[in-house]
Amino acid sequence: MYATDPFINELDDLLAGICLKLQITPTQHKLAEDRYISVSKWLSDKSSHFYIANSDIYPQGSLRLGTTVKPLVNQEYDLDLVCEMGLDWNNFDPIQVLDAVESRLKENDSYSKILERKNRCLRLNYANEFHMDVLPAAPDTVRNHGCIKVPDRKAEEWKESNPKGYAEWFERQANQFGEVLAKAKVEPLPDPEDPRGKSTLKYIVQLLKRSRDVAFENDEEVAPISIVLTTLAGMYYRGILSINEAFAYTLHSLTNEISANDTRIVVRNPANQDEDLSERWDNNHKAYNEFVKWVNELSDTWKKLNIVRGPELVKMLQELFGEKVTNDVIKERAEIISRARKEDSLGITKSGLLTTSLASGITQVRPNNFYGD
Incomplete structure (x- = not known):
């Protein structure tokens, strides 16, 4: 399914541009990879008294999933290592x-x-841009299939998880019939994704995380954690290619689930149902109430966003995702569109994104620019 409305097509293109501005750059990815490899080698060094045979070191989180979001001021990218x-x-x-x-x-x-x-975990606070969380774990030999046990300092017990299984589930959801991620004793970070082949689901996760960061900038303690937002987005994704329509469907599905539950919703790891990813809401009712409020307000805002045009639309995008990133994308898109129109080379891909290529399967765009009207 993809959009044919010119407004939806250009809104999709603008949203994709915002997400691409937010994701980690190739330079940052290389820096993250260098640090990840260095820590992995230190932990897996056979000459160390710490060395344990058959250990497995691998990444988890947004870098593995391809859903990184540029931090706001005074925040850092996460790099998670198991x-x-x-x-x-x-x-x-x-x-x-x-x-x-x-x-x-x-x-x-x-x-x-x-x-x-x-x-x-143990956190390594690198100066500028990154911190790395090292999560110790042991295999869950009863459940297998990637399930692990991780230590919890507060609970003083082992807790369930499955980072590998979760990553495989997310890739299947993103690609509908995608292949699972490769495994290795010390697995490399996945290469930076080519934006042209990026799944709509990954854009949805980035938009949710960025709007969360903006909304909770002054109250980070109650902000919903990324793994919960990522899981909910994956659960509700139905293969809709339009970023705008998929985001609207996600919000609609989430508000419906919230309203259908008298108590808090429970978000479990799809790869290990014993892991309640939302368990912190049990002891923090304010955080759950703020989550519900944020979701409902975001859903209402998104409906209005699909009605307005011109400066009012731009203002709403700035409030949702940040003024600078929105302005940067609009400026770049305006320059590209203007140049492509002059050359009669502006087209729309089947997924609704603007392109300067008029290859087979791409529809030429008629003169129009909704966000500049």
Whole structure:
């Protein structure tokens, strides 16, 4: 399914431009990859007393999924690393495992200076742009299929998870019939995605995360976490190619689910139903209430956004996703469109995105510019 309305086509193009501005740059990706590889090598060094045979180190989170979002001021990109050790979790205290990973990182002079304890991981606070969360884990030999046990400092027990299975589920949802991600003992970060082949679902996740960041900029403690937004987007995705229409459908589905539940909605890891990704709402009712309020307001705003035109539309996009990124995209798109029209080379792809190519399967655009009218 794709849009044929010129307004929807150009709105899709503008939304895609915003997402591409927000995602990690090739330079940042290379820096993240270098840091990831360095930490992985340090943790997996066979000469270390920390070395555990059959360990598996791999990325998780937005960099693996292709859903990174440029942080707002004073925030950083996350780089999440799982250190799955080949040990029987039944025989180890979870806090001792956390302490062991912390001890190994402290043996490195560079890491010891930027190390921070978190509830389930050890964080390395690099100067500028990144922090890396190292999550210790052990295989769940009962469930298998990528399921793991991770230590929880507050609960003082092992908790369920499945980062690999989650990534595979998300890719299947994004591509409908996509292949699962490759596995390796120390897996590389996926290459930066070619925007022309990016799934609509990944755009939806980026838009949700960015609008969340803007809405909760002054109250980050109650902001819904990214894994919850990513899972909800994946659950509601139905293969709609139009970014605008898919986003509207996601919000419609989410508001319906919220209104149909007398208590909070429960968001579980599709790859491990024992992991409640939304469990923090149990002890933070304010956070859930703010989430519900934000979703309802965003849904109402999106309906209005599809009605307005010109400066009013631009203003709404600025309020949702940030003034600078919106202005930058509009300026770039206006220059590209103006140049392409003069050359009679402006077209629309089947997914509704503007292109300067008029190859087979691409429809030429008639003179119009909804966001400049």
